[in-house]
Amino acid sequence: MGPIILGIIAVVVIVLIASNVRVVPQAHGYVVERLGAYAGTWETGLHIKIPLIDRVAKKVVLKERVVDFPPQPVITKDNVTMKIDTVVYYQITDPKLFAYGVSRPLVAIENLTATTLRNIIGQLELDETLTSRDLINTQMRSILDEATDPWGIKVNRVEVKNILPPKDIQEAMEKQMRAEREKRREILEAEGRKQSLILDAEGRKQSVILDAEASKRSKILDAEAKKEAEIREAEGHAEAVRQIQKATADGIEFIKKSDPTQAVLALKSFEAMVKVADGQATKLIIPSEMQNVGALVASITEIANTTKA
Numbered sequence: 427m428g429p430i431i432l433g434i435i436a437v438v439v440i441v442l443i444a445s446n447v448r449v450v451p452q453a454h455g456y457v458v459e460r461l462g463a464y465a466g467t468w469e470t471g472l473h474i475k476i477p478l479i480d481r482v483a484k485k486v487v488l489k490e491r492v493v494d495f496p497p498q499p500v501i502t503k504d505n506v507t508m509k510i511d512t513v514v515y516y517q518i519t520d521p522k523l524f525a526y527g528v529s530r531p532l533v534a535i536e537n538l539t540a541t542t543l544r545n546i547i548g549q550l551e552l553d554e555t556l557t558s559r560d561l562i563n564t565q566m567r568s569i570l571d572e573a574t575d576p577w578g579i580k581v582n583r584v585e586v587k588n589i590l591p592p593k594d595i596q597e598a599m600e601k602q603m604r605a606e607r608e609k610r611r612e613i614l615e616a617e618g619r620k621q622s623l624i625l626d627a628e629g630r631k632q633s634v635i636l637d638a639e640a641s642k643r644s645k646i647l648d649a650e651a652k653k654e655a656e657i658r659e660a661e662g663h664a665e666a667v668r669q670i671q672k673a674t675a676d677g678i679e680f681i682k683k684s685d686p687t688q689a690v691l692a693l694k695s696f697e698a699m700v701k702v703a704d705g706q707a708t709k710l711i712i713p714s715e716m717q718n719v720g721a722l723v724a725s726i727t728e729i730a731n732t733t734k735a
Contacts, residue, residue: 442477443474445477446474446475446476446477446480447472447473447474448468448472448473448474448475448482449471449472449473450468450469450470450471450472450473451470452470453470453487453488453489454470454485454486454487454488455467455468455469455485455486455488455518455521456468456473456482456484456485456486456521457482457483457484457485457486457521457522457525458473458475458480458481458482458483459480459481459483460476460479460480461479464483464522464526465480467521467522468482483525484521484524484525486518486521486524486525487518488517488518488519488521489517490515490516490517490582491515491516491517491518492513492514492515493513493514493516493532493535493536494511494512494513494587495511495512495513495514495536495539495540496511497509497510497511497588497590498510498511498512498539498540498543498544500543500544500547500548501544501547501548502547502548502550502551502552502555503548503549503550503551504551504552506552506591506592506595507592508547508552508555508589508590508591508592508595509588509589509590510543510547510586510587510588510589510590511586511587511588512539512543512566512584512585512586512587513584513585513587514535514539514570514581514583514584515581515582515583515584515585516535516574516579516580516581516582517579517580517582518578518579518580519578519579519580520578521578522578523576523577523578523579524577524578524579525578527576527577527578528576528577531577531579534577535570535574535579535581538570538573538574539566539570539584542565542566542569542570543562543566546562546565546566547562550562552591552595555589556589556591559586559589562586563583563584563585563586566584567581567582567583567584570584
């Protein structure tokens with residue numbers, strides 16, 4: 427009987443020890459009570475509690491948590507009722523305070539979030555509420571973090587998820603948005619037309635300037651061409667006069683070298699007189715040398731005989 431009893435006692439001891447050995451995982455904390463009073467907090471690692479005396483009162487997760495609270499009705503400073511839902515990121519920093527600080531901590535945080543949100547939104551008008559998310563988030567995080575310190579909870583972030591104004595306000599905002607878009611569209615179109623007119627005017631101005639410069643250059647070229655033509659024409663006339671004078675001089679020189687007789691000179695004078703008489707002159711002056719017609723006829727006869735010879 428002795429060995430059997432010892433064996434039973436050994437088994438009971440082993441079972442008691444095994445049932446009272448606890449391994450606390452990472453990012454967890456166990457609140458331990460001894461005879462109903464707080465005895466300590468077990469952190470990560472192996473722990474053994476005293477059977478029938480110690481007990482694990484609460485197992486606390488120390489990781490950051492996220493809780494999404496349903497939309498809360500709030501009233502703005504200008505008496506507009508809307509609904510806002512928030513997201514709270516919190517972390518338990520002290521398992522003892524979390525276990526004994528407040529009953530149902532999440533409900534307490536939700537109610538605290540709702541009241542804080544109403545206080546903040548009540549100081550803002552509708553337009554400020556829609557454009558001041560960062561301000562609302564910062565104020566709520568500061569207030570909630572300070573209020574939850576006695577509960578062993580640290581509020582890391584608070585985000586306003588949705589802001590839902592009443593339906594009539596939404597319709598008015600949509601109309602205002604459409605009006606603003608239409609206004610911007612008309613402004614852009616007006617700016618485009620203005621820019622187009624400016625560019626068109628600049629183009630016409632540049633075209634007129636280029637046409638004027640081209641016309642000026644054309645006139646200059648025409649004047650230079652006319653001047654060059656007149657110079658060439660004057661040079662041509664001058665050359666013609668020189669050629670005529672040269673031909674006349676050559677003729678005189680030829681006559682001079684041919685030693686013409688008095689009769690030839692008289693005949694030439696007579697021919698010249700015939701041309702003169704053929705004109706429109708009303709008076710005709712005959713040189714004294716030509717008054718003797720007989721002498722003239724004799725000279726012509728002599729010239730004719732000489733020609734025949």
